[in-house]
Amino acid sequence: MDVEVFRAVEVVAGDLRDEDAVRKAIKATQMVFHLGALISIPYSYYHPGEVASTNIIGTLNILQACREHQVERLVHTSSSEVYGTARIVPINEEHPLQGQSPYSASKIGADKLAESYYCAFNLPVVTVRPFNTYGPRQSARAVIPTIITQALVKDTIKLGNLNTTRDFTYVSDTVTGFIQAGVSEKGLGEVFNLGTGTGVSVLEAIAAFEEVSGMRLPHVLGPRRSGDVGAIWSDTERSASGLGWTPERDLRTMMETAWKWERYRSQEP
Numbered sequence: 001m002d003v004e005v006f007r008a009v010e011v012v013a014g015d016l017r018d019e020d021a022v023r024k025a026i027k028a029t030q031m032v033f034h035l036g037a038l039i040s041i042p043y044s045y046y047h048p049g050e051v052a053s054t055n056i057i058g059t060l061n062i063l064q065a066c067r068e069h070q071v072e073r074l075v076h077t078s079s080s081e082v083y084g085t086a087r088i089v090p091i092n093e094e095h096p097l098q099g100q101s102p103y104s105a106s107k108i109g110a111d112k113l114a115e116s117y118y119c120a121f122n123l124p125v126v127t128v129r130p131f132n133t134y135g136p137r138q139s140a141r142a143v144i145p146t147i148i149t150q151a152l153v154k155d156t157i158k159l160g161n162l163n164t165t166r167d168f169t170y171v172s173d174t175v176t177g178f179i180q181a182g183v184s185e186k187g188l189g190e191v192f193n194l195g196t197g198t199g200v201s202v203l204e205a206i207a208a209f210e211e212v213s214g215m216r217l218p219h220v221l222g223p224r225r226s227g228d229v230g231a232i233w234s235d236t237e238r239s240a241s242g243l244g245w246t247p248e249r250d251l252r253t254m255m256e257t258a259w260k261w262e263r264y265r266s267q268e269p
Helices: 003-008 019-026 041-046 048-068 102-121 143-153 171-183 202-213 237-243 251-266
Strands: 031-034 073-077 125-130 157-159 191-194 219-221
Touching: 019 048, 031 048, 031 171, 041 048, 041 102, 048 073, 048 102, 073 102, 073 171, 102 125, 125 171, 143 157, 143 202, 143 251, 157 202, 171 191, 171 237, 191 237, 202 251
Parallel strands: 031 073, 073 125, 125 191, 157 219
Antiparallel strands: none
């Protein structure tokens, strides 16, 4: 992070489920980007109550505080997981919502609360649904960091379903989408997908990594996770027309950036 930006950031400790803490954090704020959540799908199977209370009640507290303090814009973060395994691809924002895991169900609940505050109280909220964001500093649990970190320390790459299809969107493109949701004159009360519009299988992601790294490792099938969705990628028409947002980075080029980052991180003391 840029030093000047870092110095300008005020970190406020708190819990989304604490109404008073949320209210104090939002006071005198013009725009709120709500990204707080418990996001692990496997974790939601073992701790569904914690995930539901954080993602649903936490979002309710954000909405209520934004209403009380009359913020100019709230950008609420959804997830492509709310669509479940796609019935039709590419997925547009009218696709049915399917709670395939406690996590996805909690995000559907949060999205509907955001919708209700727009409809009932005219809260200026825009909802964005990122699709499989990747890049430097990503959690090691995600697909691309898993591929790279295993290649760095093992002789094989072990993953679940290699035919699972995802819409891998580079982090800087996703960030630009959030910013556009915050400043666009259009879009209040609407939902926007933030994806590339291209489906890439896990096997194809491995091939892209092998191309940029020059490595060739055997692929071993590991256990599949419960609740994993199958084919999923984004229809980008609404985000392009409503937010003026289109992604600019391609997987091949940005995979090289992710590969360099993971190698750098692995050498840290």
